[in-house]
Amino acid sequence: MKLKRCMSLALGLLFIMASGPVMAKDTVEVAFIGPLTGGVSAIGVGGRNSADLAVKLRNADPKAKYHYELMVLDDECKPNAGVQVATKAAANKKIIAAVAQYCSVVALASVDVYHKFGLPVVVWGAVHPDITYGNKYKEIHRINGTMINQNEIAAKFITGLGYKTWVNLYDTTDYGKGMNEYFSKYLTENGGKILGSFGVTSDQQDFTAELTQAKKLNPDVIWFGGLTPLGVRIRLQMEKLGLTSQFQSCSGIISDAFITGSGDFAEGTIAFREGEPVENLPGGIWFLKEYNKVGYKEAPDAFGPFAFAAMNLILDVIEEVGPNRKAVVKRMENIKGYEAIVGSVTFDEHGQNTSPAITKYVVQDGKWVPWKNSEYASGKRKLKRR
Amino acid sequence: MDIGLIAQHTVNGLMLGLIYSLVAVGFTLFFGVLNVIKFSHGDMLTWGVFTAFSVYLGLALVGLTSPSFTLVVVALIAMAAIGFLGAVIAKVLIIPLKGAPPLNTLLITLMLGTVLRESIRLFYPDGANPKHFPALLPDWSHSWGHFTLRFDNTAMLIVGILMIILVQIIIKRTKLGMAIRAVSQDEETARIMGINFNMVVYVTFAIGSGLAAFAGVIYGLYYNELSFNMGLLLGAIGFSAAAVGGFGNIYGAIVGGFLFALLQTVGAAALPFASAYKDVFAFGVVIVLIAIKPTGLLGEKETERV
Numbered sequence: 057m058k059l060k061r062c063m064s065l066a067l068g069l070l071f072i073m074a075s076g077p078v079m080a081k082d083t084v085e086v087a088f089i090g091p092l093t094g095g096v097s098a099i100g101v102g103g104r105n106s107a108d109l110a111v112k113l114r115n116a117d118p119k120a121k122y123h124y125e126l127m128v129l130d131d132e133c134k135p136n137a138g139v140q141v142a143t144k145a146a147a148n149k150k151i152i153a154a155v156a157q158y159c160s161v162v163a164l165a166s167v168d169v170y171h172k173f174g175l176p177v178v179v180w181g182a183v184h185p186d187i188t189y190g191n192k193y194k195e196i197h198r199i200n201g202t203m204i205n206q207n208e209i210a211a212k213f214i215t216g217l218g219y220k221t222w223v224n225l226y227d228t229t230d231y232g233k234g235m236n237e238y239f240s241k242y243l244t245e246n247g248g249k250i251l252g253s254f255g256v257t258s259d260q261q262d263f264t265a266e267l268t269q270a271k272k273l274n275p276d277v278i279w280f281g282g283l284t285p286l287g288v289r290i291r292l293q294m295e296k297l298g299l300t301s302q303f304q305s306c307s308g309i310i311s312d313a314f315i316t317g318s319g320d321f322a323e324g325t326i327a328f329r330e331g332e333p334v335e336n337l338p339g340g341i342w343f344l345k346e347y348n349k350v351g352y353k354e355a356p357d358a359f360g361p362f363a364f365a366a367m368n369l370i371l372d373v374i375e376e377v378g379p380n381r382k383a384v385v386k387r388m389e390n391i392k393g394y395e396a397i398v399g400s401v402t403f404d405e406h407g408q409n410t411s412p413a414i415t416k417y418v419v420q421d422g423k424w425v426p427w428k429n430s431e432y433a434s435g436k437r438k439l440k441r442r
Numbered sequence: 443m444d445i446g447l448i449a450q451h452t453v454n455g456l457m458l459g460l461i462y463s464l465v466a467v468g469f470t471l472f473f474g475v476l477n478v479i480k481f482s483h484g485d486m487l488t489w490g491v492f493t494a495f496s497v498y499l500g501l502a503l504v505g506l507t508s509p510s511f512t513l514v515v516v517a518l519i520a521m522a523a524i525g526f527l528g529a530v531i532a533k534v535l536i537i538p539l540k541g542a543p544p545l546n547t548l549l550i551t552l553m554l555g556t557v558l559r560e561s562i563r564l565f566y567p568d569g570a571n572p573k574h575f576p577a578l579l580p581d582w583s584h585s586w587g588h589f590t591l592r593f594d595n596t597a598m599l600i601v602g603i604l605m606i607i608l609v610q611i612i613i614k615r616t617k618l619g620m621a622i623r624a625v626s627q628d629e630e631t632a633r634i635m636g637i638n639f640n641m642v643v644y645v646t647f648a649i650g651s652g653l654a655a656f657a658g659v660i661y662g663l664y665y666n667e668l669s670f671n672m673g674l675l676l677g678a679i680g681f682s683a684a685a686v687g688g689f690g691n692i693y694g695a696i697v698g699g700f701l702f703a704l705l706q707t708v709g710a711a712a713l714p715f716a717s718a719y720k721d722v723f724a725f726g727v728v729i730v731l732i733a734i735k736p737t738g739l740l741g742e743k744e745t746e747r748v
Contacts, residue, residue, distance in 0.1 A: 097570040228718045255718035264454035265710030266717050272447050272588050288572045292666045298590035317572035
């Protein structure tokens with residue numbers, strides 16, 4: 057009996073020694089900041105779910121060194137609210153890094169806060185160039201492209217379709233003004249002629265006065281630089297006033313909400329966005345499969361894959377250098393050829409991803425379809441004035 | 443500027459003016475009868491158009507798709523529902539605060555507006571995103587150069603003006619209107635004469651709120667779009683229109699509404715600066731007008747309140 061007890065004890069000790077030390081993982085906190093309410097919340101919620109997915113998958117990975125917790129903050133796409141939540145995240149020393157900002161106006165207002173508190177941040181959607189190029193903050197990185205790349209491609213493409221004249225409308229936030237500046241620059245360089253340019257406020261509801269002026273100028277294309285809610289109003293009011301010009305916009309309106317809000321009039325709208333459609337991304341199909349497996353109520357929407365890739369990058373870096381803000385910032389400086397689901401990521405000296413592709417989209421049968429796959433490209437359908 | 447362009451700007455301005463006037467009339471009714479400024483009025487418009495949209499979806503679900511029938515039903519239900527909500531707000535929030543400083547009512551209704559607005563965003567399905575309001579009027583139109591005259595705009599203008607005339611008839615020619623006017627002149631005397639003060643207040647708030655819902659339906663039909671925060675700016679403009687026209691005077695509210703639309707249109711179309719400043723221009727002129735004539739353009743006459 058005594059021998060039996062000794063044998064059991066010895067076997068037990070052997071098993072414990074063989075299986076190695078069993079320790080609970082340390083918890084590391086990371087944050088997601090985006091517009092979860094307001095006119096562009098569909099994109100923000102998709103981004104939040106995608107960042108959450110990255111954390112969930114990492115926590116399910118037995119090889120992960122840490123257990124991660126996600127703090128989610130709503131910037132409402134408003135600079136004042138954005139600075140508040142940025143301060144909340146940055147001042148909390150438990151937060152090691154954040155995936156932050158879809159709206160450029162919020163990002164521009166918040167970068168100083170992240171720098172002041174030394175919080176490493178990867179921007180997942182905002183496109184204003186000054187977010188990365190307007191400062192020398194080592195804490196700020198961006199996984200998506202800037203409006204410079206987007207508008208250069210947009211201008212080349214649209215003039216290539218044979219359009220000659222434009223009337224530009226843009227919201228007078230930094231985002232809209234930036235879009236107008238770069239689109240106008242590249243459009244003129246590519247031979248396009250801007251007949252008129254109208255700044256509008258970001259909460260404007262009636263555009264009939266501006267569009268009546270535009271109608272008189274009779275442009276081939278009405279271009280809008282701004283976000284979905286205004287994009288919907290402008291598109292619908294163009295129709296009401298009998299404007300037959302083609303409607304073109306930017307990444308700010310690429311959302312399911314634009315199509316729902318504009319109804320049938322969304323058909324044929326052209327816009328441009330960084331990155332490939334999720335299905336065409338290197339890890340897109342896998343991402344969608346995992347996303348659907350979790351059963352989120354909302355779609356990842358247009359920028360979900362960027363939020364996922366940004367969070368995954370942060371988690372990889374924390375795994376490598378440990379949960380330390382300074383170490384994460386230092387490692388981020390040298391990210392080169394990092395393989396993410398949105399493609400290869402390389403940060404330049406400003407923390408800007410240098411290899412973002414731009415995809416041209418057109419609305420076809422109630423969906424944003426990549427131009428090259430559309431019936432407009434094949435000639436089966438025609439854009440307005442073509 | 444060619445004549446077609448002027449005609450188009452005029453029609454645009456008239457449509458805007460109609461919506462502003464309908465909102466401003468509500469403000470002026472509330473002020474006339476109870477000396478209160480109800481800042482949640484713009485959000486009542488939003489609730490009106492969301493109610494109309496929900497009824498439309500409900501009718502479509504049961505297969506009732508006739509546009510004219512649908513339009514009448516959605517408009518009537520929206521007006522009745524929001525009118526009832528207005529009466530409830532009067533009973534629960536406005537009348538209990540009758541003896542309190544006017545600032546309290548103003549603050550309470552300001553906060554109520556936020557609650558109404560945010561509740562759509564949070565609780566209406568996909569409430570944060572803009573929605574497509576159906577085109578329930580025929581889209582016949584005819585163009586002359588730069589001018590496009592649409593049947594739906596013309597119909598909305600006519601029905602909107604008829605609605606304002608109807609309110610004016612109710613106020614001036616009916617017993618109910620007489621009671622409203624009596625209460626607005628002298629509450630105590632009206633009570634002594636046997637007028638049910640509370641009931642008059644409820645009915646006045648119901649009429650004003652129903653008008654906001656009507657304005658919401660016109661807005662939805664005109665722009666084919668609705669969003670949870672659309673009432674915020676409309677409320678501010680309606681309030682300014684009522685103020686510049688002269689609080690307590692229905693004609694003043696109408697003049698103020700059309701004047702504001704005119705200023706915005708001129709600001710966007712005729713002045714040599716960016717159209718982004720059209721609201722700055724319109725509100726700036728309103729400030730100057732109120733500074734010159736604090737009682738409003740048609741100034742409230744004590745004997746003709748409401």
